[in-house]
Amino acid sequence: DQQVKQNSPSLSVQEGRISILNCDYTNSMFDYFLWYKKYPAEGPTFLISISSIKDKNEDGRFTVFLNKSAKHLSLHIVPSQPGDSAVYFCAASVGAMNTGFQKLVFGTGTRLLVSP
């Protein structure tokens, strides 16, 4: 049972345009959501996060939107750059804000390709 779903295995975008990566979840107990970026032969790198009490968090070119009623979140990258080409994982956890312990549940990832 996949609790975190990324239905688009890949996305191609031109440099300078907006990249929108989507993620859906089924567990209404998730209270913390994260995006990780992964380059080949490296471990995932934390990108941005959002708690369930918010609906938007912005960090430079990266913005994460959370729609709790739809159990959906998205990552917007504006403007996209060739160096953003990587696999992006959506992840979620329960109870993180109370304990600090994050048993992360990951989606299957979306491969983003930004062409010059």
Place this chain on the structure above:
Amino acid sequence: GAGVSQTPSNKVTEKGKYVELRCDPISGHTALYWYRQSLGQGPEFLIYFQGTGAADDSGLPNDRFFAVRPEGSVSTLKIQRTERGDSAVYLCASSLSRDLGADTQYFGPGTRLTVL
């Protein structure tokens, strides 16, 4: 500063053999996590250490898998009687783990295990 390191980077073994995978967390990080990433999937939680003790080992698939962290720093994931289905990238992550709030998990590059 130094990030999370994992050794070996690649391990090829034969079915039925025993393997040990090592993780060196970021200095001062009390929380340590092991995840497993199979081909085409996102990382899946295996076990979490807070200090020397395994606080949550609910992700270990069966009793062939065991992990230790005897001095609260380096951790070793041990797999007995390896099977072909154990082939995956094994990722280690560490975090500061404050009492409250969600801490960022920093991932190592992983160990790619191949069971022939």
